[in-house]
Amino acid sequence: MSRQLTFDLPVRMASGREDFFVTEANAMAVAEIDRWQHWPAGKLALIGDEGAGKTHLVHVWAEASGARILSAQDLLQRDPAPGHLAIEDVPAIAGDRDAETALFHWHNLVLAEGGRLLLTGTTPPALWQIALPDLASRMRGTPSVRLEEPDDMLLQAVLLKLFADRQITPQPSLLPWLLRRMDRSFAAVGRVVAALDAEALRTGRAVGPKLAADVLERFDDPAT
Template identity: 80%
Template sequence: MPEQLKFNLPVRSATGREDFFVVDANALAVAEIDRWPDWPVRKLALVGPEGSGKSHLAHVWATEAGARIVSARDLAQQVPEPGNLAVEDVPQIAGDAQAETALFHWHNLVLAEGGSLLLTGDTSPALWQIALPDLASRILGTPSVRLEPPDDQLLQAVLLKLFADRQIEPQPSLLPWLLRRMDRSFAAAGRIVAALDAHALGTGRPIGPKLAAEVLERLDESDRQA
């Protein structure tokens, strides 16, 4: 038999509204995004753990609001402009005077010109440890909404999306098998799907429970050695 052909296809992350799965764990956050024209102070902090869908939901909002999306770390390299704006991963600039000053100017300009502002982070804005007092006070005055940890329904939907982003159709028995054994987090789902994809490409084997058992064992061993 000739060796099976292996194609390392690009990951194409689906970020449209139709690709965002609404369940109890995220329904409140989705409702707040949907009502963005009525935000009381025209700004919102969207918070949640790694991989919880913050970036996806920010892209949904940006499409609906005609907004720009910028990483907080990149703001200092750009000239502030009016208009709706989403700033991702704000806690990552804590203590960076240049980046904090840039966000302060963007914040003031966007709101002064009648725009709306969406900020994202892993934790409550009160824990972002922003050093610039004027910016810290403005962030503390920003209403927030949280994406909650996933239930089984949402975690299964996230796994399906992660596989679809990699153009992978797993064996039907894989998802219930994984849900019984994996860590209950979005970060774990992303790590497992990436490892399954890499191992399947390297071995030419189908992505099912047998392959997943090997991958989970390898990931556990890596965690023990870390």
């Protein structure tokens, strides 16, 4: 099928271990996830910036361990249950006493029954501004590992993955061109790929440096 046909194709979000590219930027976090059965406290906080790959790595762990995945904001709608559990975006419930209480009960039950607990956030647990004292102390006592700022190898791998998720085959010269010019963050990678996809579908142009130059110029123009 020609890429220039403007169909509303679904984005296939790849989340398996084979799609997670390991470089020096994330090797330590991947190593900690791989040794999940031996976490000394039975729990781990996975921290990193927006788009750093936390959710992807959570899914890798859930597949390996059989864990459930819940967002911290959804805990109130579920009754605590034993078993391995990943709770995403814990800082989002900071100051919400009911949600913090729910997390406190989930935390205690999972660990008491021998389960493993994986928590995510953008900062270390000590900075999560949890108001409930007993929960705050448990969060501060949670070992953490960080997904570091991406290197060139990792940014290129993420670009390729996001293009593949959108069924795009970019021109070979595009990736090195982008790496020299775009903001060096995972969030920026996601924005650029989405914008290139939308512009290519709108105009029928090839996904290459010329299209990317127009898209990045629009990003830099405060009037757009």
